[in-house]
Amino acid sequence: MIKWTRFETLLFFAIISVFVSIYVFFNLEWLKIPWTPLALIGTAVAFVIGFQNNASYVRIWEARKIWGGIVNTSRTFGMFVKDMVTNEHTSEKLSNDELKKEITTLTYRHIAWMTALRHAMRVAKPWETVVHEKTNKEWNKKVKPPEWESTLEEDLKFYLSDSDIEYVMSKNNKQTALLYLQSDHLKQLKEKGAIWEFSFLELEGVLEELFTLQGKSERIKNFPYPRHFATLNHYFMWIFVLILPLAIIPQFAEIGNDIMAYNTVIGKLFIWLSIPFYVIVAWVFHTMERIGRTGENPFEGSANDVPISTIARGIEIDLRQNLGESNDEIPSQFPTHYDTQM
Structure with a gap:
């Protein structure tokens, strides 16, 4: 956290040092504001920051719940496909290899859907500016999402046929196109009798749930935290931080004058203790x-x-x-760097 905010901390140190130097060396005792209005401003800023943090946490937690739902629904889909695609109701029996191929195609297409969805979630939006901050740029040089290092088309090649890739890449919403393909494939299998009609309805219900989860994830991605809240909150915080020295420095100077009656050296130097005090207060407000x-x-x-x-x-x-694939065939989990998963 200290390393993440080190540039701002140095800026706060420079700001208060300039104010204290001006106050001490130019004898500007009149350059001050009373604590009461500053306390009111600080209280208002604290409330706004608290509201923003609460709203941001709600967005993060909702996103985590959505992707938790994707986990559960995906496992359900994999189980249903494996157990419901059978020869039980077919007029012309399919071979075991043909059944396995159909199951594998549906499963791989679902993996392609997740791949397309995560790529869509990583597309940069104009209001996503956090990654452009200096310390975050340093972090992203060390750890970055896999979606930034490969294209969607490259990642889909392993899971889809050439015709499916051509169809999907021609659409604006790739993940939606993949669910359309899934539904059409399930319908074809139902018409062959490889899927019982009741099973078809169950599988379509799972696709409906995937559409719902996809839409919720897209809603968070495409609708930002209201900019009037985010922008004004940022400005209010900086207004508070910049006028804070005008109240802190005179207070420390007054305390120093009282101390001079007992210890002249400490009394004269006491005003400089406002520097670390200011840096701590400004750092807390800015970091939050x-x-x-x-x-x-x-x-x-x-x-x-x-x-x-x-x-x-x-x-x-x-x-x-x-599907019964060996661990050698399955890709390993994305690595964890600095205790961080992407």
Whole structure:
């Protein structure tokens, strides 16, 4: 945390040092404001920061619940597909290899859907500015989402046929196109009798739930935390931080004058103790406001995001193990760097 905010901390140190120097060396005792209005401003800023942090946490927690729902629904889909695609109601029996191929195609297409969704969640939006801050740029040089290092088309090649890839890449919403393909494939299997009609309805219900979860995830991605709240909160915090020295310095100077009656040296130097006190107060207000801004967009690609890449890869591993694939065939989980999952 200290390293993350070190540039702002140095700025606060410079601000208060300039104010104290001006106050001491130019004898500007009149340059002050009373504590009462400053306390009112500080209280208002604290309330606004608290509101922003609460709203940001709600967005992060909702995003985590949505992707938790994707985990459960995906496992359900994999189980249903494996157990419901059978020869029980077919007029012309399919071979075991043909059945396995249909099951694998549906499962792989679902993995492709998760891949397309996580890529869509990582697309930069104009209001996602946290990753452009200096310390966050340093972090992203060390740890970055997998979606930034490969294209969607490259990641889909393993899971889809050439015709499916051509169809999906021609659409604006790739993840929606993949669910359309799933529904059409299920309908074809129902018409063959490879899926019983009741089973078809169950599987369509799972696709409906996936559409719902996808829409919720897209809603968080595409609708930012209201900018009038976020922007004004940022400005209010800086107004408070910049006028705070005008109340702190005179207070420390007054205390120093009282001390001079007992110890002249300490009394003269006491005003300089306002520097660390100011830095601590400014750091607390700024850091809390910055934490709120960092949590506004849970898919932006920062260290505090919901780890959708790790979640999607975990589901893929589960589904492919369910197909009976060996660990050598299944990709390993994305690595954890500095105790951070992406």
